[in-house]
Amino acid sequence: MLSKEENELLTQTGPGTIMGDLMREYWMPAMMSVELQNPDGQQVRLKLLGEDLIAFRDTNGKVGVIGNSCPHRGASMFYARNEECGLRCVYHGWHFAADGTCLDMPSEPPESRFIDKVRAISYKVEERGGLIWVYMGPRQEAPPLPSLVANMMPEGQYTVSGYYSECNWMQSLEGDYDTSHVSFLHNGAREPEEIPDPDVTFERYALKTRWARDSVTDTEFGCTSGNNRPAEEDTTYWRIAHFLFPFYAMIPASFREKGFIAVVPMDDENCMRWHISTRNPALPRPPGFGGPPIVDGMITSFHVDSSRNGTGWFDRFKIAGTRENDYLVDRDAQKARVGGLGYSGIPGRGQDNGMTESMGVVYKRDQEHLGTTDAGIIRMRRILARAAIALREDGTVPATVDNPDLYKVRSVSTLIPNGVNGIEATQDLQWAALSEEQQATG
């Protein structure tokens, strides 16, 4: 349970807010590279941490992220001409480069030097592993990108997908760090026998025993949660998940993938969820555990309904199920209790969105009743709040801002002998060097 003030601290990320300042210390995955396919192609409205931005790929292929409002008299740069290495506002022709420099001011007389005084708001951009990263922080020299393994793989050995959630980022991220909901929301109608080979995934133990205990440890990158339950007579099934600053979750890797989820605030009422995984094409996913469709070796969408998507601020990567259509809940399927749909009756990603969005746009945490398996969520909130306050009070930033190697960890899903702490016992596995065929490129 959180007070109103504690809840506001965690959930608000606009300019000048305590949590917003912490977020601005970090690079943020903001878009997929495929969203800006061609040089001088169509620009995209991008909402990040409450700011209205326009993203574009310039004539040389470089991505720029600049303020939506033209520095002249505020017309939207969404309508600008993308040409000659910059965006040219169509109102009076002022032309701005990706770094915000004004390149041309054709409406001013030749003797005017106003061009040297005007700049567009612009943020630093990097592209890596199919993602466009944006740094909105205060430093002249941006910190290094986080060494998240799945974002550093060669082409063809990673997947990128995303979907939009119409709710505050914090409750969406809490859903990822809560690994106990999987046995209910997603798999509540599945029987353990449906998971044929426990060597491929230990998921069957999460169906055999649906309750779990939780053990949480602070780490340099954030915290680790070890959700555990009985497996065979002498073993315990451990699902070891990580929270990493400021908005990443690594959930237990059923498919031998080293993946992460980023829940990036668009503003306080909307967020974008990125799911990035390493992918060994030689290892197919086990039956019954489908993922998003793969297009040309790279996943480009995740149950996204293209007919619902457009050019508006919140029109990217929307799924079919929404508040308005009750997430397409099928009451007959819910009654029949069969397969992945049969517990909730809700298809696809609407399961997660249906739960996190239905809590209210910004969940008021003064009404909740946290159980023992919510220990990870409690710790994550505490760590985030503590770090944000430390930054505000004495300017300290978490170690993860300047040490990218702290992100080279992975989640684990495995059997451990009874009585052993799974988080401690799997340290080598969590930090294992990459295998030869999965060498990082950077």
Ligand code: FES
């Ligand atoms: S408002 Fe953009 S050039 Fe005038």
Ligand SMILES: [Fe+2]
């Ligand atoms: Fe989920």
